[in-house]
Amino acid sequence: MALWRPEIIGADNVPEQGPVILASNHLSFIDSVAIPLVSPRQVSFLAKEEYFTGTGVRGWVSRTWFTSIGSIPVDRDHARAAQESLDKALAHLRSGGVFGIYPEGTRSRDGRLYRFRAGAAWLALEAQCPVVPVALSGTAALMPVGARAPRIKKFTVRFGTPIDVTRGYGGLPAGLARRRVSDAIYESVLAMSGQEPAGAYNERQADA
Template sequence: MIYELLHPIVTPLATAIWRPDVVGTDNVPATGPVILASNHLSFVDSVVIPLTSPRQVAFLAKAEYFTGTGVRGWISREWFTGVGSIPVNRDDARAAQESLDLALTHLRGGGAFGIYPEGTRSRDGRLYRGRTGVAWLALQARCPIVPVGLSGTDQIQPVGARLPRRARVRVEFGSPIQVEGRFDGMPQGRARREITDEVMAAILTMTGQEWAGEYNQRQPDMPA
């Protein structure tokens, strides 16, 4: 309900301010379960993708986004709740798996789910190796993955900036990656790795980022 109220208001306003270049929305299936797998440059990515996606998309979101105070905390809580985001305590491995299980439930219910295979945002702008949770979800839900390439979102609110800035943003929704039936008989670990690498290769092609070739490690004081 909150999404239906906020989206028609926030989307035109955000579009007028940042004028995002949005490409490939027709690659997102209109119905049925689908995963939107994106690179991660800024905490605003989880706002930009729902604003530009042709359908409602939910994300796993840091639990702190639901507990903030003041006006900013209220806006964050209302937005992430409204788009159906699932809170996760990133420092609790069991809670993280439980959150993936909730994401799987969302997909099996026919929803669209957004995920950042890098695990946390890139502080240096490079694209890091993907973690295989995205492939696990796709295989379990038997649904396609739409790779998403973001550019410029790191300039909306750079590290250390208190207020958002105007920046040129590009969002590209790539061709869906089908998993159903392609990996039957393959060991699950290998299938998850191959799917994840295919997703990251598609994102790299869209964004032109430098490839880090390693996993991104979250710093203790680093926001999502």
């Protein structure tokens, strides 16, 4: 990791114990490697089930790597994939773990910050755990789309002030509470990242 000289800001904002969500912008495939490597606690992301089921040397390397960084396998093509993903994430949080999520849903292809979907907010409200907004910068150059290996580029990971969902949201209708928590996370990430707001939701690409 020292080879890439990452700048890490606000790591002490991550609670030392208990369940917590790290909600980040998403610029590159390498984001799910960068955050676990610099986080003060082990953080688990969802990962395609194919990364755990490959054969041969390549399959072993993939399975070993994603297991080592605590990734949670999920079948994204299953009819209930979205709910299964949330269920697995919620179980991880209820066990006291740290879960990483990209509320944009998939990576930004143009560098803008897309609207956040409600999954992170739903998890936080269900688990009654804090959300630490995370802003990445430089990872798109670190590993651009189509690159086979990371380049030697500096990148920055900023951990923001935790959002306490146990205060100010309890008396609201469920849908409104999720929207307000999502907006709070979005505004924090937007302020830290300096990205241009896209004003729309991002759609999953075939290779995202």
